[in-house]
Amino acid sequence: MVVANQFEMVCGLEVHVELQTKTKIFCGCTTEFGGEQNTHVCPVCLGMPGALPVLNREVVNFAIKAGLALDCEIAEFSKFDRKNYFYPDLSKNYQTSQFDLPICGKGGLEIEIDGEKKWIGITRAHMEEDAGKLVHSGETISTSNESSVDYNRAGVPLLEIVSEPDMRSIPEVLAYLEKLVQILEYTEVSDCRLEQGSVRFDVNVSLRPFGTDTLGIRTETKNLNSFSSVRRCMEYEVARQARVLNAGENVVQETRTWDEGQGITLTLRSKEEAHDYRYFPEPDLPPLVIDKEWVERIRKTLPELPAARRARLQTLGLSAYDAAVITQAKAMADFFDEALTYYTDAKTLANWVMGDMTRLLNSNQCSVVDSPISAKQLAELLQLINKGTLSGKIAKSVLEEMYSTSKDASMIVKEKGLAQISDEGALLGIIDGVLAANPQSVEDYRAGKDKAIGFLVGQIMKATKGQANPGLVNQLLKEKLA
Amino acid sequence: MNMTISREDVEYVAALARLELTEPEIQEYTEQLNSILDYAAMLERLDTDDVVPTAHAVPIHNVLREDQVRPSINHAKALRNAPDGDEGFFRVPRISLT
């Protein structure tokens, strides 16, 4: 980027992630995605007169869990506040959120770019409720003569994770997001389904000349819902701000919105029009007091986090690259670890998991969770190779058969008679036949043309439909020709 | 009288509260809010630097519900009171971005 020579980018992110509870944050309505409009609603999430909120315990548990996974301090005392603003998707015209005493305080996570490690600070994380969904009659919100509101999403629990302005490049931002989403998935506090809008990003960007310490004037672009939108939005915003600064003008502090179709950001409201949210303590909800016991109870439920898991796999002989690929998604890593309890050669296992197994899953657009081949079944297949029952080549076709039938490898081998021929007597007979039929090759070999043996092995494998134990064939053939 | 709150303040607050006020209302509220806030100024006499604010009358904490689904209300009930409800939606007129 041209601007990179003149300006340094400073970026902080606010990530809103939907917590994976069964019910909404303040009422018993289901959080299930989809559902006919306004059917997952009740007096509480519709903001009916007289309705009162009751906090979902699991939301607090998940917030603590995410906080621990992100190295955050867990507040001993926290409370809810009302954030007051009018919008038709907000059923009470205030959002119940946390203002000055959030459940999670300072934390952070480590990213790695081209081998360089960097710590990205997290300022805070707090619990809040989602709003409903607006459906517009026209193309966009402003060109629609009317809009319709569906409150099914209203009250779905969110955790808003606010980072420090620690990121200095788009790759850093993307690395932070990937890492963050990975941790949230690992801890199972969220399914992080970006396509369903269960993670949303607000991006704060400013530029400053290299070598200065003071922050430039920033803009905040709200409600991005994919990594690629974040990347494109930032590319646009960095270029735009650089143009403004190069023209000797000032960037306007404002809230912007991303237009996915046009690939540009637009002014939503300026600082002067900024909301006066009139936060005050939520009188309908008593505060939260989280003691050490509660925190420790949650800590015990924390899974091994990606970094620790990666390190462990490397001690088992996996390359850094392989360990990273396996631990990228928790489900894959769990599959790997389970297979490892039946088959101890981690390196070979990794090759199969990352290779044929992944290829099969991808070509069938299947997630590892739904894999028709269990971890135990894969392990059994690999054991058959080790025992010499199967050749690596035949094992690949057995794996395909396993995928389509969910049968055990040994069962398929038995049914199809695929076991390797390791019986010397049987093989010697076949070898004799092949040698008799190919006198020229025998002569060539004896004349020093080593290649000829390859042809002979091929003929033997052909005669046994590939089931001959290749090591044994080689050994017996050499003895015969000696 | 001490003008604690100006006409502009009243207009700003009315905008925040989404209240369309008439000219006589703006004048009336400016006057009345001033008189009430002047009276409230007596609170300044109290030194409350070391006083913890009370948000809840009864000091309870950690009131929590188990994560169990309770039946939602049906469509008809949800929309029965809607001034403009149609096809299961609540309808609103044009939303301007600012």
Added chain:
Amino acid sequence: MESVSIGKSVSEQHELLVHKDVSSTELTKAYIARIHSVDPDLQAYLTVLEDKALAQAAEIDRKIAHNEVLGALEGIPMALKDNMCTEGIRTSCASKMLESFIPPYNATVTDRLQAAGTILLGKVNMDEFAMGSSTENSYFAKTRNPWDLERVPGGSSGGAAVAVAADEASFSLGSDTGGSIRQPASFCGVVGMKPTYGAVSRLGLIAFASSLDQIGPFTKTVRDNALVLNAIAGYDPLDSTSVAYEKPDYTKFLVNNVKGLRIGIPREYYGEGIDPEVAKGIQAGIQTLIDLGAEVSECSLPHTEYAIPAYYLIATAEASSNLARYDGVRYGYRAEAEDVLGMFKQTRAEGFGPEVKRRIMLGTYALSSGYYDAYYLKAQKVRTLIKRDFDQAFEKFDVLLSPTAPTTAFKFGEKSADPLTMYLSDITTVPINLAGIPAISIPAGFVKGMPIGMQLMGKAFDEGTLYRVAYTFEQNTNHHTLKPSLSGEVLASGSR
């Protein structure tokens, strides 16, 4: 028979039902007849549920016919203030905004009274969204005081007080944010209890100020009051501010004995606004208690004068947020407009009355950027000081005693011109809501033919002791037995 029975207390009516001297249907019909006869003048009711009430009564009568055990409130006709949600029955908050609002659910108190077998006669008038001290702020009607039709019944639960005072219901429920049960009880000569914050569920009570609102009963006698509180109080898991306390049987406290009980008289409650005649009446009541063996002495609640501004800042701030939901989208009134912003502004301008708008304005201002610390936060700190005053007083006293209101019922329009004057008359009631403690108003005599009320304040969740003092006082006086000579006045008013 019927017309006599409506004047009786809940416990007397219960005996009549049990002994089949009167049926629940007869009792209900008698109340409906009474409503038809006096309510055109008094205008306590916003909605009368004749058919539903009679159907409920018939149900109870079947139980009686089968000699089933009858609960203390079974078959007793009552009324609810129109800010308590009743499923399928309009709940208007006396506002144009909710003129046609039909709640899809019941308030917890509605459910509990239904479970107790009471007969819901209807929904009664109030100041719009419970904001007011005279019921003059109702969008629908001006409820009149049965003791003098030229005077207000008090507020905001004016309809609920009048319904009981004029025998239009055996008992009723009101809500009290800054005196809205006690002051109308005092003005109308009935018993009104504001329980401890957290004792009665607020679920389904349309919120005015969430940290101050509390539901409580209006009754003719102290015993009735304890009976009704028995039915409605107690933990509700659906109200997070409801307290899981050990709920006693409140009738156990109804003993005619105050010997040795320590009663404090806070001198700040006898400030400049107090009518000397009212003070005199209360003094006589204090003497009665002294004669009965109570240990009475003066005490101080030094931050009392700060309670009014603190109360009005906190209550209006919470109200400004609570009332934001009335925007014409999901329920209630809607004004048509080109865009959503215009629709919101116009809906709220037309749907709310002047007092509601005034309080929304004040509350919004108190929370707005730059003023939060000076107003709202300061008020919350003062709230702490007021609470502390009470804590200290209750180290020395079991109960505190004051007039419920500085005056008797005032005339229509007398105070509505200047909101501040109206607010200042709440000096004796708002500190109690800020502290969250219980207080009861009981009939304590008359000044120029108008009732005065004595307020007893207690420790949190010590409603029992308040009932004990109130009961003893009631057993040794006859103020509560006097009734407004309504039929005569109503006839006379026909010429108006």
